[in-house]
Amino acid sequence: MSARPDNATYAQTLDLGLIGNGSIAALVDGQARIVWGCVPAFDGDPTFCALLSPSQHPGGDYAIELEDLESAEQTYLDNTAVLRTVLRDRHGGAVEVTDFAPRWHQHDRFYRPVMLARRVRPLAGSPRIRVRLRPLADYGAAVPETTWGSNHIRYLVPGFTLRLTSDVPVRLVRDALPFVLDREVHLVLGPDETLTQPVAAFVRHAEEQTIDYWREWVRxxxxxxxxxxxxxxxxxxxxxxxxxxxxxxxxxxxxxxxxxxxxxxxxxxxxxxxxxxxxxxxxxxxxxxxxxxxxxxxxxxxxxxxxxxxxxxxxxxxxxxxxxxxxxxxxxxxxxxxxxxxxxxxxxxxxxxxxxxxxxxxxxxxxxxxxxxxxxxxxxxxxxxxxxxxxxxxxxxxxxxxxxxxxxxxxxxxxxxxxxxxxxxxxxxxxxxxxxxxxxxxxxxxxxxxxxxxxxxxxxxxxxxxxxxxxxxxxxxxxxxxxxxxxxxxxxxxxxxxxxxxxxxxxxxxxxxxxxxxxxxxxxxxxxxxxxxxxxxxxxxxxxxxxxxxxxxxxxxxxxxxxxxxxxxxxxxxxxxxxxxxxxxxxxxxxxxxxxxxxxxxxxxx
Structure with a gap:
């Protein structure tokens, strides 16, 4: 798998998709890479700042990288803020990445956490992917301290701790190791709080509810x-x-x-x-x-x-x-x-x-x-x-x-x-x-x-x-x-x-x-x-x-x-x-x- 040690191999362009929920917003490029997003709000520290070329540390991005990538296509699900990116490799393999920020009506208010959810599933062949999550802090000047447990990784961004919960083995994400995607996987990046249900069930439910919210709003x-x-x-x-x-x-x-x-x-x-x-x-x-x-x-x-x-x-x-x-x-x-x-x-x-x-x-x-x-x-x-x-x-x-x-x-x-x-x-x-x-x-x-x-x-x-x-x-x-x-x-x-x-x-x-x-x-x-x-x-x-x-x-x-x-x-x-x-x-x-x-x-x- 080709190494990508810095941001230079990605073309910087405004062909970006916007995801968000009224609490947080992020920009996703055509290869399913989050390149801009501030925490904990729109005017906060750009934890994801690859769009503006961090000069002191590599990263500032959150990528789902497909080995031997040949092409990509991207669309919103109709009448929603849910973004779907399909990546195809040179060997007939393909994966689908679905990105959204959860939002729906719950208990007489809107559930809209500072959270980004990703669902990645194989579509064809035996695709190999790498999850590369590299948040930065202080406008790209610092790499946040990282800790991890059995199913999560914590990024200690000043003033806010981000927690990734996933059914991808922790080491594969922590060390950005490539692996064959032979099943659907789920990633939730949000507050330092324990999910009260399996991550797969949470992401599927959140996606359904978020789609329903946006389609009802548009209606x-x-x-x-x-x-x-x-x-x-x-x-x-x-x-x-x-x-x-x-x-x-x-x-x-x-x-x-x-x-x-x-x-x-x-x-x-x-x-x-x-x-x-x-x-x-x-x-x-x-x-x-x-x-x-x-x-x-x-x-x-x-x-x-x-x-x-x-x-x-x-x-x-x-x-x-x-x-x-x-x-x-x-x-x-x-x-x-x-x-x-x-x-x-x-x-x-x-x-x-x-x-x-x-x-x-x-x-x-x-x-x-x-x-x-x-x-x-x-x-x-x-x-x-x-x-x-x-x-x-x-x-x-x-x-x-x-x-x-x-x-x-x-x-x-x-x-x-x-x-x-x-x-x-x-x-x-x-x-x-x-x-x-x-x-x-x-x-x-x-x-x-x-x-x-x-x-x-x-x-x-x-x-x-x-x-x-x-x-x-x-x-x-x-x-x-x-x-x-x-x-x-x-x-x-x-x-x-x-x-x-x-x-x-x-x-x-x-x-x-x-x-x-x-x-x-x-x-x-x-x-x-x-x-x-x-x-x-x-x-x-x-x-x-x-x-x-x-x-x-x-x-x-x-x-x-x-x-x-x-x-x-x-x-x-x-x-x-x-x-x-x-x-x-x-x-x-x-x-x-x-x-x-x-x-x-x-x-x-x-």
């Missing part, structure tokens, strides 16, 4: 007629990016996948951006996944309540999944980076930035609470009062410079998108107040919104250029202007919006993808397309009546998903290779929103 989604598989996969992916302990939704599962080859645009996305999460909630709302919205809004109101009590009442753009405020950014020398393209960063300096669109994000995400009769805990006057300080900050800041949604580190302007989102906060507060019968507050917020809108229209529309611009009294374009109609700031048929969409198509589009902007920023000139912007453009094309063009472009961008239907943050314009953190919630939101706008009505199926 209640309000999906469009067209592109159902793509929408379902995107919805499951968004669900897997929500940390259920608090309701926080991370921007992505990974850190420091570069936005383009050999760039320093490498960021840690394992935190909750209020902006991104609001888009996720909106997409899940359209699909009818209201529990995720309620869980997130619980998180938001914890954040907003703390901010309202602060001296300045300001909100940060992002917070930790456990409500952490300070997310100090530093570089991690023990990880060389994706394909060796460092730096690898832990933390994100954007927490100190001023991004004024966040106030609109909070109010927009909260608005459905007051209007949706399906919800168990609907918004009331008390909740409205808790949102009003957010509106006060929006009104105070709508014409003040900020870093903008693209998080410029060396440039502050009065960004049009930020201003419009501040307007949206006041506009929606007026609508909520009217719905609650609070006429004086409705008048108050409507007056503020009207004043803000007039100011923004005067300064954000350039009469000489004939379209909206990226910042008040500026000249540049950026893709966030594609959202002006969707936010209700202007109508889709407004000639000013149509001209803006056309200008963006002319200046920011390249082939079937869009830059978010083209002007140089703190790190140079952007090189790759930003996938959510491409979906915004598709949605805007449909809104202004160019639906056939939008559908054709949508089909082409769908073809650029990875083999399992997942998207990262960025795509290269030429070959469409995926770059940026993965899987990116923003990108999957764009897919869902565009699919729902462009799909034929269900009546056409009957």
């Amino acid at each position: 209640y989604l309000s999906i469009p007629l067209d592109w159902q598989e793509a929408v379902i996969r995107a919805a499951i992916t968004l669900k897997l990016c929500q940390y259920e302990e608090t309701g926080a939704i991370v921007a992505a599962i990974t850190s420091s996948i570069p936005e383009a080859p050999h760039t320093v645009r490498n960021w840690d996305y394992r935190y909750c951006w209020l902006r991104d999460a609001a888009f996720v909630v909106r997409a899940l709302n359209r699909l009818g996944a209201t529990r995720s919205m309620e869980d997130y809004l619980r998180y938001v109101f914890n954040i907003a309540g703390n901010a309202a009590g602060a001296v300045d009442g300001e909100l940060q753009p992002l917070y930790g999944i456990g409500f952490e405020v300070e997310l100090a950014e530093d570089e991690v020398p023990s990880l060389a980076g994706y394909r060796g393209m460092g730096p690898v960063r832990r933390g994100n300096l954007a927490w100190v930035q001023k991004q004024h669109d966040v106030y609109g994000s909070v109010v927009l995400a909260s608005t459905q609470l007051f209007f949706d009769r399906r919800l168990a805990h609907r918004g009331d006057t008390s909740m409205f009062r808790r949102l009003e300080p957010v509106g006060d900050r929006a009104f105070a800041l709508y014409d003040q410079p900020d870093a903008g949604l693209w998080e410029f580190r060396g440039r502050a302007e009065v960004h049009t998108y930020s201003s419009v989102m501040c307007w949206a906060a006041c506009d929606r507060l007026a609508k909520i107040a009217a719905h609650l019968g609070l006429e004086d507050r409705a008048t108050h917020w409507a007056g503020r919104a009207s004043h803000m809108r007039a100011h923004i229209l005067e300064h954000a529309f350039d009469k000489e250029l004939g379209h909206f611009v990226e910042s008040l009294d500026g000249k540049r374009l950026d893709a966030s202007l594609l959202l002006l109609a969707d936010l209700g700031f202007v109508e889709p048929h407004d000639s000013r919006f149509i001209a803006t969409v056309e200008a963006i198509g002319r200046d920011l589009r390249q082939g079937d993808a869009l830059f978010r902007y083209v002007a140089p920023d703190d790190f140079g000139t952007p090189e790759t397309s930003f996938t959510i912007c491409t979906f915004w453009y598709i949605d805007a094309l449909a809104a202004i009546g160019r639906e056939d063009e939008a559908r054709e472009m949508f089909e082409r961008i769908l073809a650029r998903r990875n083999p399992l239907g997942l998207l990262s943050e960025d795509l290269e314009f030429g070959d469409g290779e995926a770059w940026g953190n993965f899987p990116q919630t923003y990108s999957h939101v764009g897919l869902i929103i565009a699919a729902m706008r462009l799909s034929r009505p269900w009546q056409e199926a009957t």
Whole structure:
């Protein structure tokens, strides 16, 4: 059997599958190798960090290796987060690896342990495999101490002890010895707790229950007629990016996948951006996944309540999944980076930035609470009062410079998108107040919104250029202007919006993808397309009546998903290779929103 002493023999790619359960998430490559996974939560120490090339110790992975591997194929079980990989050797042998994180409803709550389960069975021939389990600690800088018993191995990761329970003999796993797979075997990696039943029985039961959970969850989604598989996969992916302990939704599962080859645009996305999460909630709302919205809004109101009590009442753009405020950014020398393209960063300096669109994000995400009769805990006057300080900050800041949604580190302007989102906060507060019968507050917020809108229209529309611009009294374009109609700031048929969409198509589009902007920023000139912007453009094309063009472009961008239907943050314009953190919630939101706008009505199926 060929030796694999390090990570160099594996091609690093974003052709990865995501497994998870709301407590833990992991990425599995096309050869059934877990290459990324943090313990004990999304923002924890990446015990499995092979994706970012540990430089001090080999490992950071969890592989099922087939001797003389010739080919591999990988699929999700329909409508689930259960991943199946088939490995075939050169002698007609084949094995199947099934990966999942257990999740099901039990005792009036969800069972979702920090646990990964694997089931490996022979399909043909006499395949020889090796189980190679090499967790690392302290961002790849240390090898955890290991102890073992008769049927388990314990890995003493700082702050959390991982326990592997298996019906594979312990020494075969401990020493990564090859063996003939002549029967089905089972592996459970999770907390340092003894299983109360045989491992085979536990894994089979857990797999059945997890499959049932996901299929039942999907069954209640309000999906469009067209592109159902793509929408379902995107919805499951968004669900897997929500940390259920608090309701926080991370921007992505990974850190420091570069936005383009050999760039320093490498960021840690394992935190909750209020902006991104609001888009996720909106997409899940359209699909009818209201529990995720309620869980997130619980998180938001914890954040907003703390901010309202602060001296300045300001909100940060992002917070930790456990409500952490300070997310100090530093570089991690023990990880060389994706394909060796460092730096690898832990933390994100954007927490100190001023991004004024966040106030609109909070109010927009909260608005459905007051209007949706399906919800168990609907918004009331008390909740409205808790949102009003957010509106006060929006009104105070709508014409003040900020870093903008693209998080410029060396440039502050009065960004049009930020201003419009501040307007949206006041506009929606007026609508909520009217719905609650609070006429004086409705008048108050409507007056503020009207004043803000007039100011923004005067300064954000350039009469000489004939379209909206990226910042008040500026000249540049950026893709966030594609959202002006969707936010209700202007109508889709407004000639000013149509001209803006056309200008963006002319200046920011390249082939079937869009830059978010083209002007140089703190790190140079952007090189790759930003996938959510491409979906915004598709949605805007449909809104202004160019639906056939939008559908054709949508089909082409769908073809650029990875083999399992997942998207990262960025795509290269030429070959469409995926770059940026993965899987990116923003990108999957764009897919869902565009699919729902462009799909034929269900009546056409009957």
